[in-house]
Amino acid sequence: MTNDTPIATVTPVSEDDATGVVAEVFADIKATKNLEFVPNFWRTIAVYPTLLQQVWSQLKAVMHPEADDREGHLTPVVREMIAVAVSATNGCTYCLNSHTRALQSMGVSDGSIGEVLAVAGLFNQTNTLADGFQVEPDIKPLAARG
Numbered sequence: 001m002t003n004d005t006p007i008a009t010v011t012p013v014s015e016d017d018a019t020g021v022v023a024e025v026f027a028d029i030k031a032t033k034n035l036e037f038v039p040n041f042w043r044t045i046a047v048y049p050t051l052l053q054q055v056w057s058q059l060k061a062v063m064h065p066e067a068d069d070r071e072g073h074l075t076p077v078v079r080e081m082i083a084v085a086v087s088a089t090n091g092c093t094y095c096l097n098s099h100t101r102a103l104q105s106m107g108v109s110d111g112s113i114g115e116v117l118a119v120a121g122l123f124n125q126t127n128t129l130a131d132g133f134q135v136e137p138d139i140k141p142l143a144a145r146g
Helices: 020-033 040-045 049-063 076-090 093-105 110-132
Strands: none
Touching: 020 040, 020 049, 040 049, 040 093, 049 076, 076 093, 076 110, 093 110
């Protein structure tokens, strides 16, 4: 990619130009995700620091509870598998690439990633059919289990 090739609809904030809350969030992203750089997504939404802080806070709480000494109900691998499935369903190439790479770095095989995408694709189809035919649910979740 050359310097004149746009990577977004706005000019992303470079790490060198980050100050204040943006610099703080960038440092937290790198530390939490064990990265040497701030990914383009975060640099791009940093043009509106309030959004950067809000989205990072939500993502960190859900995807990295261990960073705040909390234990998630799901394993990090399962969380990333869900992120891959949803990203594929939503057609977000950026997120699909990012979360697939995260799974690969966790040692998840290509076959397992393929299975995640097969399940996502299957349920996109069956969900569409159930909605299209307006099938009335005949199996429902158990009542709240306290």
